[in-house]
Amino acid sequence: MAIPVETFFLKQGAQGTLQAQIQQMIAEGILSGRFHVGEKLPSSRRLATHLGVSRITVTLAYTELLANDYLTSRGRSGYFVSDNAPIPPSYAPMERDQETVDWSRAIARKFSGGDTLQKPADWRDYRYPFIYGQADPTLFDHANWRLCAVRALGQKDFASLTADYVDQDDPLLIEFIARHTLPRRGISARPEEILITLGAQNALWLAARVLLNRRRKAAIEDPCYYALRELLIQSRCNLVSLRVDLDGLPPDAIPDDTDVIFTTPSHQSPTTATMPVPRRHALLERAREIDAMIVEDDYEFELAFLGAPSPALKSLDRDGRVVYVGSFSKSLFPGLRLGYMVGSEPFIREARALRSLVLRHPPGHIQRTAAYFLSLGHYDAQIRRMSSVLLQRRQEIERAIAQHGLTIAGRGVYGGSSLWMQAPAGVDSEALAMALRGESVHIEPGTAFFSGADRPRNYYRLGYSSIPTSRIAPGIERIAGAIARHAG
CATH class of the missing domain: 3.40.640.10 (Type I PLP-dependent aspartate aminotransferase-like (Major domain))
Incomplete structure (x- = not known):
């Protein structure tokens, strides 16, 4: 692999001759781990043109690095990082000076800090993922x-x-x-x-x-x-x-x-x-x-x-x-x-x-x-397959909810992939969701969906597009238990 010539630049105010600066630049690249063994350096002519120096200056720098076993020459193929070059203990990014930008002044408009739902990155590892809007790998073609x-x-x-x-x-x-x-x-x-x-x-x-x-x-x-x-x-x-x-x-x-x-x-x-x-x-x-x-x-x-x-x-x-x-x-x-x-x-x-x-x-x-x-026709076939499975999951989740006395606040008349749930008035759905994570259960708190300062906190959403039918009832049982503990 060739090292891009754009990687190289001379620092303003650097000490030493141009030849020494070029030698130091390449050696630091090797020692920091940015340049790897076997990678090809730009030709002396191309690097000289890029840096705005004479070709003989680059050639002399390459020759010195060759003598120190940082580089090796392969006939007419050019110069490469040597197999015997010093091996860095680990790659470390170049140190930067302390930032002096006042970001509170520099940022004209803020887009962060608004309402959002946090989906745990490892939700697929949850045993009972009542998560909304995610694909089930068993259903995707x-x-x-x-x-x-x-x-x-x-x-x-x-x-x-x-x-x-x-x-x-x-x-x-x-x-x-x-x-x-x-x-x-x-x-x-x-x-x-x-x-x-x-x-x-x-x-x-x-x-x-x-x-x-x-x-x-x-x-x-x-x-x-x-x-x-x-x-x-x-x-x-x-x-x-x-x-x-x-x-x-x-x-x-x-x-x-x-x-x-x-x-x-x-x-x-x-x-x-x-x-x-x-x-x-x-x-x-x-x-x-x-x-x-x-x-x-x-x-x-x-x-x-x-x-x-x-x-x-x-x-x-x-x-x-x-x-x-x-x-x-x-x-x-x-x-x-x-x-x-x-x-x-x-x-x-x-x-x-x-x-x-x-x-x-x-x-x-x-x-x-x-x-x-x-x-x-693959899309229509997948929709038919998904609809059949979602119907089974919908029937199972409604049966389990009725068995454990939970309250459905909204259910799609024609289908869908989620239920809108309401917990007792004293239950905070965000605290409930956090507690259920310890039992490998994921639910979505509903607070973020509401507007205004006085938002209801006892609503939550149960998605059933990504949870196997066999795990729905045990998951609902854990949700019911957690709600009972929080309500108490």
Whole structure:
């Protein structure tokens, strides 16, 4: 392996001749472990040009290091780090001077410190992982995904692998979404009305940036997806949180001066409430009255194993005021980070331009791999397999919850992969979750989903997408025991 010539530079104010400085630079690289035995150094001509010194100066430095057995010469191949060069005890980064930057002044805006859920890095080692939104390796079709990835690496798809789409997307993936995915939700869209995103989170950020500013007001559900609330706070718009009921967001609670409404009507996050069709029409009518836009997050619609889901809000939209957000990250695997948004062409045009300023486009190879996986039928087969298993787990977790007297605060009418739970009023779900870690049980506290200072602390979420059916009942038994101890 060759050592990049950019690795070398002369320090300003260094003592000694140029030859000595070059010798010291190379020797320090070897002694610190940055340069390894057998690695090739740049040619004397190239290093001299890079450093702005004469070639004879570099040659003399190399010759001295050769004599000291730091380097070895291999005929016309050049100079290499010698097998007999001193071996450093361990690699240690170069020492830096004390930082003098006042970061409290240098950072113009802070993005850390907001609400978030901490997933333990070793959650897969938990015996009872009631974790939400993670992939189960026993359900994922890894073999066919790998075949699709290999196919996308072929010469035929060289352009999709290497090309810069600028602000466009993979036409095969767009075609599948337009002709296969969206019609399932009753949505009709042209390619110009579809944009691929890095998951639903990226889509929500794009929508917020295009539709909101400091003078506009956004309405969100309470409780809601905590990351949505954080990104809207960062947008510095006026924000109002509206408490949901058993049917989701109440349209009559939306203030008259609202500009954008964010909602999850098919599977409210996190309560899993499903908005009835009459209320969906009422929500559209309310938006029309106050001339507001609606951003619909339709996550998990594929996991409707208890019955056909209600039509998407976008399918009922006749004014073009609904921006629809979908994602493959929940149904395939979260690390995929692949989603899409659908809206009227003027909106998508602006969202596409904004995306190109930030990340150009999602990687072409990932888009083409997903397009193959979807179009060859592997995706539908996986959804059927997941739905069958999730139905079994749903039945088992509801049976165990009833047996131990726990309270379900919300369950998806058509399916999903989680239950919204309520503990007795005196139980702090964050303390409960921490205590359960000692029993190898993972639950998700619900406090972060609520807005305001006086947040309920006794809600929690149980995901069942990654826990084997046989471990659900023993896990629920441990949760019930922990709640009883905390309530006492």
